[in-house]
Amino acid sequence: MSGSEKKSMKTRDRGLYPLLLSVAAVVLALVLSMGVSFASDTVPPADAVKASSGGQVPGNWSGNLSDAEIWRQIRRGVQGTVSIPDKKAAVLVQSDGDAMRAIRNGYVSRYGIWVPGAMIGLLALFYLFRGRIAIEGGPSDKTIERFNVLERFVHWLTASSFIVLALTGLNLMFGRYFMPALIGKDAFATFTHYGKLSHHFVAFSFMVGLTLMFLMWVKDNIPSRVDMEWMFQAGGLLSKDKHPPSERFNAGQKLIFWFVIVAGLSMTFTGLILVFPFALTPLGEFVSVIWNFGIGTPGELTPLQVSQIALIWHGIVALAFIAVIIAHIYIGTAGMEGAIDAVGTGQVDLNWAKQHHNLWVEQQTGEKVRHPAE
Amino acid sequence: MGEAWKSFWMGAIAMAVIAIVAGVVLSSANPDSSETFSSSSVRL
Numbered sequence: 001m002s003g004s005e006k007k008s009m010k011t012r013d014r015g016l017y018p019l020l021l022s023v024a025a026v027v028l029a030l031v032l033s034m035g036v037s038f039a040s041d042t043v044p045p046a047d048a049v050k051a052s053s054g055g056q057v058p059g060n061w062s063g064n065l066s067d068a069e070i071w072r073q074i075r076r077g078v079q080g081t082v083s084i085p086d087k088k089a090a091v092l093v094q095s096d097g098d099a100m101r102a103i104r105n106g107y108v109s110r111y112g113i114w115v116p117g118a119m120i121g122l123l124a125l126f127y128l129f130r131g132r133i134a135i136e137g138g139p140s141d142k143t144i145e146r147f148n149v150l151e152r153f154v155h156w157l158t159a160s161s162f163i164v165l166a167l168t169g170l171n172l173m174f175g176r177y178f179m180p181a182l183i184g185k186d187a188f189a190t191f192t193h194y195g196k197l198s199h200h201f202v203a204f205s206f207m208v209g210l211t212l213m214f215l216m217w218v219k220d221n222i223p224s225r226v227d228m229e230w231m232f233q234a235g236g237l238l239s240k241d242k243h244p245p246s247e248r249f250n251a252g253q254k255l256i257f258w259f260v261i262v263a264g265l266s267m268t269f270t271g272l273i274l275v276f277p278f279a280l281t282p283l284g285e286f287v288s289v290i291w292n293f294g295i296g297t298p299g300e301l302t303p304l305q306v307s308q309i310a311l312i313w314h315g316i317v318a319l320a321f322i323a324v325i326i327a328h329i330y331i332g333t334a335g336m337e338g339a340i341d342a343v344g345t346g347q348v349d350l351n352w353a354k355q356h357h358n359l360w361v362e363q364q365t366g367e368k369v370r371h372p373a374e
Numbered sequence: 375m376g377e378a379w380k381s382f383w384m385g386a387i388a389m390a391v392i393a394i395v396a397g398v399v400l401s402s403a404n405p406d407s408s409e410t411f412s413s414s415s416v417r418l
Binding site for chain 1: 377378379381382383384385386388389390392393394395396397400
């Protein structure tokens with residue numbers, strides 16, 4: 001393009017500006033005049049403004065409620081009516097969801113991960129302090145059946161279910177923070193989708209295992225006076241010289257048993273609410289009643305609110321559950337010689353049994369047990 | 375399969391079987407999202 005052509009275009013451009021400005025001014029004037037006209041038609045009478053109170057707009061000039069009040073109610077989560085099958089659509093804005101998501105993705109996930117983390121730290125310290133608890137007197141050439149095949153089967157049914165649930169659950173809560181960087185966003189999305197389905201379905205395996213475990217072992221986990229002595233001596237875990245008496249299950253195992261039953265029931269209860277949020281009304285009503293420290297009333301919470309409370313509680317109990325099971329796995333494997341055989345072959349070394357469950361061995365053999373190290 | 379791990383595998387297989395049955399039952403019982411969010415079958 002030559003210099004004279006550029007100059008000519010600049011001249012033309014300058015000539016267009018006044019024209020564009022004129023058009024814009026005309027359009028603006030038209031819009032303003034329409035707005036003034038509209039406003040003058042809709043301004044309420046002065047006496048109506050004077051008489052307004054309590055959010056009600058007198059004169060019914062814009063319906064019974066003002067727009068601001070309608071939107072305020074919608075923002076608070078008021079429920080309307082819809083004719084489609086998805087009744088949740090009757091709530092346009094479920095504001096409690098904001099708070100619950102902030103708690104779950106904030107406090108619960110930020111501080112909750114420290115619960116299993118702290119347990120791992122404590123176990124590491126315990127291992128440094130105590131080392132692996134050995135069979136005192138060494139292994140004998142005799143074994144005794146600790147758990148029969150049904151008991152071992154139920155243990156592993158529950159344990160394998162728990163591991164799948166824990167891993168898929170941890171992915172749901174924490175996976176977003178590091179998994180996309182490791183395997184990519186698409187793979188993470190696919191993994192999480194199938195992980196969530198597995199979480200739902202394997203939960204039923206866990207429920208079956210939990211029920212069988214309770215039926216099998218509840219009679220051996222009733223607290224007794226012997227447990228007090230075991231507790232006072234910390235189970236002899238802190239000293240090699242102390243060997244408190246113990247029945248088939250010691251006080252520590254009984255505590256874990258009852259924790260598993262109570263936490264497992266709690267996880268089952270909240271999990272069912274989450275899988276069937278609009279179907280299991282009685283469970284939701286129960287949550288409504290125990291809400292507000294037991295002073296709630298049935299129907300106080302909507303199904304969505306119940307689901308959100310269940311989600312928070314599910315996450316908190318799960319993290320505590322995982323921490324306790326980490327300790328259980330530690331003491332059953334790396335922390336104690338010979339313990340894993342109880343759920344492996346079911347046959348444990350006789351000296352191990354005498355050391356850790358002397359009263360049970362007496363019951364099984366009918367002989368007075370002397371500690372193997374004595 | 376070692377004797378020590380026999381009960382483990384039995385438990386793990388049972389877990390998978392129960393989960394598959396639960397998955398089939400749940401999937402057949404729950405309406406899919408196209409039905410849930412559809413406005414074609416309104417119930418007034």
